[in-house]
Amino acid sequence: MTTPASTAMASAHALAAGLIKNGLMAVVVSPGSRNAPLIQAFVSLGTQVVVALDERSAAHHALGMALALKQPVAACCTSGTAALNHGPALAEAQHVGLPLISLTADRPAGAHLTWQSQTLAQNGMHALQVSGSYTWDAPSDATGQALLSNMAHALNKGPIHINCPFDAPLYAGHHQGGPSNEPERDADSRPAFRSLTPPRLEPPTWFGDRLKKAAISGERVLLLGGTQPAALSAEALLIWSRFAVIAGDTTSGLFAPDVPAISACDRWLSAWQKADKPWRDMAPDVVVTFGAPLVSRRLRDALAQLDFEHLHLGPSEEAPQAFARPPGAVVCDVNAAIEAGALASELSPSSRRSPQLEDWSQTWWTQEAAVRNRHDTAIGAAPWSDLRAHHCLHEALPGGWELHLGNSTPVRYAQLFESKEKLHPWSNRGVAGIDGCSSTAVGSALAGSPTTLITGELGFLYDANAFHIQPLPSTLRIAVIHNGGGGIFRWLDGPAQTGLLESHFEWNHSIALRPLCEMHGLIYQRVTGEAELREALKDWWAPSNTPKVLEVSTPGPESAVAYARYMETVCM
Secondary structure (H helix, E strand, C coil): CCCCCCHHHHHHHHHHHHHHHCCCCEEEECCCCCCHHHHHHHHHCCCEEEEECCHHHHHHHHHHHHHHHCCCEEEEECCCHHHHCCHHHHHHHHHHCCCEEEEEEECCHHHCCCCCCCCCCCCCCCHHHCCEEEECCCCCHHHHHHHHHHHHHHHCCCCEEEEEECCCCCCCCCCCCCCCCCCCCCCCCCCCCCCCCCCCCCCCHHHHHHHHHHHHHCCCEEEEECCCCCCCCHHHHHHHHHHEEEEECCCCCCCCCCCCCECCHHHHHHHHHHCCCCHHHHCCCEEEEECCCCCCHHHHHHHCCCCCEEEEEECCCCCCCCCCCCCEEEECCHHHHHHHHHHHHHHCCCCCCCHHHHHHHHHHHHHHHHHHHHHHHHHHHCCCCHHHHHHHHHHHCCCCCEEEECCCHHHHHHCCCCCCCCCEEECCCCCCCCCCHHHHHHHHHHCCCCEEEEEEHHHHHHCHHHHCEECCCCCEEEEEEECCCCHHHHCCHHHHHHCCHHHHHCCCCCCCHHHHHHHCCCEEEEECCHHHHHHHHCCCCCCCCCCEEEEEECCHHHHHHHHHHHHHHHCC
8 A cells, every 4th residue: 555645746746747748858867866756757657768967968968859859858956056057058058949948856945044965045046047947846736837838938938947846755656656647648638738849939020021122122131040950941041042142150050952052151251351352342231140159250250340230030039239239139930930031032023133132142152162162172182180080070971960069179160061961960059168069969869860979079078977878879979089189279379379378278188088988888999090080980870789989089289280271271
């Protein structure tokens, strides 16, 4: 005979069931005592539960899963400093608009300031990095429904934090999960509260009208994208190309087959400026942006010198002032806005570009063709270096895989190469940290998306706890560019001038990657030159029972010189 479920268990079950019923796809739990009611509830309800030891990594795992699934995923942890560790992933999710849920267990209010272990002020602790902060304290049915409705609304914009005070007892028998051990998944059921699956946000009508006006009058429109989760409609982008120049990061989702789009903006602009061309003559009339901050700082700073109308697509009215002028916020799903813009253009009486618009667009593309030719020449002449290693990797990438790019140099090198068909690039560019790049890639693979990560060895070592997880997905490939640590600082003028480059900015180390990989059961291989790398890549993506790590050793100082020569040659 079992005893009645505790208040903690009943509260946890009600929350878990409400989240699952309304779209929660999976939860990444970090073992703890205070969050035991939530762990038991999710297991009893049959949702996908992944166990990750490190809370910071766990939240990034959930971020990667939400990215791949395009649905809410939760990270669940115990009280105290564990809850603080969800912060980096929440900040990243907030900047790119991903539906990440942080579930933090807490002691009851009366336990605070009483010397209770693992206790700190958790309500609202992530308020600056989330779209909504909530306390789930065994609410009544009506209050719980209202809370879930509010959560759903906030998830339309980004991540949320739910703090859950639980009092003992925290554990129950296997069958004491609450009123039901099965979530309600009946397709015909009609919940009393809004679905946690964010509905498609259509753009306001004035946005389509504005683009229609631009198409009719021949205004120069630039569609510029940073990193963003969803692939964009190729059909809509083709229509945009009739009245706009399309450019952006390789992770923007802009690059589809047969869609004319400029990806290597940084090298293009460098060449344009070195040629001493009148950059102001290239000014667009309207710039439409979306996604995370641009990788190319040079492009952002150059556009800030020009005069144009700036419209930003995204889920929030807080649009970034990226170009030294207030933007107009277009609150919507990016794909919905792209499709609305295409429709507005199709409805325009003018089906052809004006001569002025044609000339403006052709100037961009003439320069792009010249730079691309010099790129091919420079890559062919480059010695073994980071540049050659990235070239070989990007050349060999298979279609149909998710491509994750570590921050610092890997994502910057990626901007030099064309995006491939059926390849889905991503980088944590919201706040551009190296702290969760491996964990996010692991999460993507956990969600069922075969994933390749290209990262540096410092990022790999920094996020080594990414692999303290059960189960570890076999469809994960990690290429680690090992250049001696901190190669990004050789790209900058400042560190070398201080005299502290090698002692305080680069992190020269002797940590071997093989033992780390073997400890986690990762298949490990090391290459030290281009011939070895090309040979290793021939079957690297073939199916395996465990993930694979390929360490690519490159010379650090020589890599910095090779990159500088590339930029001098291409951007002459």
